[in-house]
């Protein structure tokens with residue numbers, strides 16, 4: 001298996017920032033499949049990127065690894081641009097998409113926005129699809145999100161891991177915010193990725209990487225720290241949610257930001273479980289100040305600014 005980060009012909013890795021997930025476009029002579037669509041505020045940029053690489057081909061399908069707003073926020077714009085494309089989502093979320101249940105889909109918990117879209121089909125564990133010369137297999141990889149899928153292409157060695165494995169860690173373990181166990185699933189999903197023996201990881205955020213063994217060591221050591229000290233995961237989760245919103249807003253008056261935080265029910269749950277004896281307002285200030293201490297944010301008078 002070639003240990004290269006240059007994708008084979010017909011596989012386009014569209015690296016995005018942290019607000020939008022990466023997008024992977026698989027193309028052959030007649031059709032194309034897009035995996036994940038980024039955050040809604042970048043949807044037109046996503047559309048431009050996809051159109052550029054489609055080079056006039058139709059988009060046959062959109063596949064979402066999971067339905068966090070930074071992975072499916074561009075679905076609505078892409079569906080409008082490509083009305084014949086079918087959209088495939090993980091089965092655990094399909095009914096919530098049909099009813100558009102923003103609470104069950106997590107958008108109220110995160111305080112993030114995702115424009116409603118239509119899902120046509122559910123992915124299946126073990127499902128395989130072929131684009132050009134490459135077959136892609138679908139696997140369930142819960143943990144970060146209980147319904148998340150990963151995709152693996154045996155002949156290229158590429159594994160599209162979404163937020164189950166990054167070069168340095170993995171995404172927030174959302175079930176833990178809800179008081180449910182998610183760490184065991186994270187561990188099982190890391191074992192699954194290892195068992196596939198991928199040669200290249202296309203993560204949901206960050207660049208592709210080939211040191212899979214090193215990434216698995218770092219992810220497992222991070223997981224061990226979280227298991228030994230769930231408080232540290234809760235603090236990390238709160239900081240990630242706040243930093244994500246700051247990435248979106250770029251600059252926000254601190255009192256208005258506190259008002260937003262009170263509407264994001266995941267933050268309320270994290271405060272409830274790990275308040276450190278602070279009121280919600282003071283706990284939220286502590287989280288914001290922690291972002292400033294780690295240089296992820298700056299304060300300018302009454303404003304918090306993304307850094």
Ligand SMILES: [Zn+2]
Nearest residue numbers: 068145163171
């Ligand atoms: Zn995610």
